[in-house]
Amino acid sequence: METVRAAERELMARLPEGALMQRAAAGLAVACAELLGRVYGARVVLLVGSGDNGGDALYAGARLARRGAGVAAVLLSPGRAHSGGLAALRSAGGRVSDDAPRDLARADLVVDGIVGIGGRGGLRPEAARLARVARESAPVVAVDLPSGVDADTGEVSGEAVRADATVTFGAYKPGLLVDPARERAGALRLVDIGLTLPPEAAMEALQHADVARLLPRPSAESDKYRRGVVGVVAGSARYPGAAVLAVAGALRGGAGAVRYVGPAADAVLARFPETLVHAGPPDKAGRVQAWVIGPGIGDESDALEDVLASDVPVLVDADGLRFLTPRRVRERAAQTLLTPHAGEAAALLGCGRAEVEAARLASVRELARSFGATVLLKGSTTLVAGAGGPVRVNPTGTGWLATAGSGDVLSGVTGSLLAAGLPALDAGSVGAYLHGLAARRAAGREGAPILASEVAAHLDAAWRDVTD
Numbered sequence: 001m002e003t004v005r006a007a008e009r010e011l012m013a014r015l016p017e018g019a020l021m022q023r024a025a026a027g028l029a030v031a032c033a034e035l036l037g038r039v040y041g042a043r044v045v046l047l048v049g050s051g052d053n054g055g056d057a058l059y060a061g062a063r064l065a066r067r068g069a070g071v072a073a074v075l076l077s078p079g080r081a082h083s084g085g086l087a088a089l090r091s092a093g094g095r096v097s098d099d100a101p102r103d104l105a106r107a108d109l110v111v112d113g114i115v116g117i118g119g120r121g122g123l124r125p126e127a128a129r130l131a132r133v134a135r136e137s138a139p140v141v142a143v144d145l146p147s148g149v150d151a152d153t154g155e156v157s158g159e160a161v162r163a164d165a166t167v168t169f170g171a172y173k174p175g176l177l178v179d180p181a182r183e184r185a186g187a188l189r190l191v192d193i194g195l196t197l198p199p200e201a202a203m204e205a206l207q208h209a210d211v212a213r214l215l216p217r218p219s220a221e222s223d224k225y226r227r228g229v230v231g232v233v234a235g236s237a238r239y240p241g242a243a244v245l246a247v248a249g250a251l252r253g254g255a256g257a258v259r260y261v262g263p264a265a266d267a268v269l270a271r272f273p274e275t276l277v278h279a280g281p282p283d284k285a286g287r288v289q290a291w292v293i294g295p296g297i298g299d300e301s302d303a304l305e306d307v308l309a310s311d312v313p314v315l316v317d318a319d320g321l322r323f324l325t326p327r328r329v330r331e332r333a334a335q336t337l338l339t340p341h342a343g344e345a346a347a348l349l350g351c352g353r354a355e356v357e358a359a360r361l362a363s364v365r366e367l368a369r370s371f372g373a374t375v376l377l378k379g380s381t382t383l384v385a386g387a388g389g390p391v392r393v394n395p396t397g398t399g400w401l402a403t404a405g406s407g408d409v410l411s412g413v414t415g416s417l418l419a420a421g422l423p424a425l426d427a428g429s430v431g432a433y434l435h436g437l438a439a440r441r442a443a444g445r446e447g448a449p450i451l452a453s454e455v456a457a458h459l460d461a462a463w464r465d466v467t468d
């Protein structure tokens with residue numbers, strides 16, 4: 001957070017008073033307008049704390065009021081609310097609420113400007129009560145951070161706002177990216193306020209527009225082969241379901257065709273007649289543009305060697321990871337993408353699972369370095385690391401994904417993206433992004449248990465969310 005504060009100080013010294021807050025408020029108002037659909041006549045309630053976070057909310061509220069929204073501000077510390085913001089709201093036709101429960105009950109949207117990066121500890125009782133009522137009333141947009149979460153660590157020490165979306169300024173804060181706080185933030189949106197952050201930023205996160213740009217799209221000249229064929233080596237007599245789930249993901253990842261190789265062809269075809277199946281070894285299966293190998297294959301290490309010997313990108317997951325050595329992966333000319341969970345990463349690193357979970361960033365970097373590969377470390381905070389450069393953190397994940405088979409779906413969708421031509425770092429981070437969004441779609445707004453097959457079934461909705 002000190003990095004962001006320092007960049008803000010540097011920029012503020014060069015800009016007219018209040019310019020950064022205006023930029024923040026403008027971005028926030030645009031995001032609110034998009035969520036509302038129609039601004040004119042909409043009812044917006046601002047929860048306003050005593051700091052600049054509340055100031056952002058007030059100025060954004062003023063912008064919405066000028067476009068015809070009915071905007072009411074609930075002031076947590078009436079004497080200390082941002083005075084310029086309050087004046088702007090009033091002159092735009094907004095008002096200060098004298099009955100918060102009534103205004104909240106009628107709201108179409110609530111803006112959480114209680115506290116931002118200046119907050120310490122969980123919400124205080126009055127703020128916590130309002131946050132609970134807000135949550136029951138309408139979608140909540142958090143300003144910069146869901147109030148009550150720790151910006152630096154992602155810890156939630158008491159009560160915190162649970163937002164449907166968070167509009168953050170200048171840079172993603174670790175607290176928005178690391179659980180348990182991340183789960184409170186909903187969909188993230190970054191507003192550029194002109195901060196110059198150090199070029200060696202340790203982490204980056206894609207957002208909708210980045211993903212939309214990277215997603216493969218068929219052109220007029222496309223045919224199924226030009227769109228890419230992904231080969232899937234998964235499943236066994238014991239675990240046929242892993243094959244079905246990996247193929248389910250692969251069919252919705254943007255490749256033109258999925259070629260399944262393995263002993264679960266009957267189960268795959270029964271569910272997905274679109275699949276091309278092959279009973280022999282992978283190197284006799286026909287041309288593919290990328291391979292996925294590992295989910296549920298058991299001890300099938302011959303197939304792994306076949307696939308590694310190919311000259312196309314290879315994604316290795318689950319059982320496939322057990323037979324890998326750094327040397328064999330480094331020898332490959334084409335890209336290799338490894339997708340371990342914490343336990344598999346620990347086995348590759350020769351340490352304990354808890355050590356990986358306590359140091360996810362260092363672990364994913366070390367694996368990428370030692371294998372000379374791209375590594376996607378799964379779990380509550382999914383990270384993707386390449387040979388160097390920033391580590392990508394996936395902003396869309398949800399704990400509902402912690403369900404058997406969801407990793408198989410991820411390997412399929414990511415492999416499909418590789419086959420469509422995305423570089424491994426992009427394929428991994430776009431795959432994880434769509435997978436997380438699909439799970440959120442499947443789980444619904446309040447959240448409910450989901451099946452891995454439902455995650456696959458919602459991938460098309462996630463795709464449309466990103467591109468619409």
Ligand SMILES: NC(=O)C1=CN([C@@H]2O[C@H](COP(=O)(O)OP(=O)(O)OC[C@H]3O[C@@H](n4cnc5c(N)ncnc54)[C@H](OP(=O)(O)O)[C@@H]3O)[C@@H](O)[C@H]2O)[C@@H](O)CC1
Nearest residue numbers: 008020021051052053115116117118119120122123124144
């Ligand atoms: N810097 C910039 O250039 C830009 C900054 N920007 C914006 O400013 C925000 C940072 O603003 P900030 O520094 O004023 O602090 P902020 O987060 O509003 O909170 C401080 C107040 O909250 C209170 N409070 C504390 N803990 C609490 C709790 N647990 N529960 C309840 N209340 C609690 C505490 O009050 P007190 O303890 O005094 O009662 C204190 O006064 C940043 O997140 C971004 O939104 C943008 O405009 C872009 C440009």
Ligand SMILES: Nc1ncnc2c1ncn2[C@@H]1O[C@H](COP(=O)(O)OP(=O)(O)O)[C@@H](O)[C@H]1O
Nearest residue numbers: 341378379380398399401402404405406407408
């Ligand atoms: N707490 C969590 N929060 C978010 N995502 C999670 C969590 N736990 C697991 N996941 C995700 O769920 C998937 C599980 O994959 P994996 O561990 O391979 O399980 P399986 O082998 O049963 O498919 C991964 O995408 C992982 O990132």
Ligand SMILES: [K+]
Nearest residue numbers: 115143145147
């Ligand atoms: K906030």
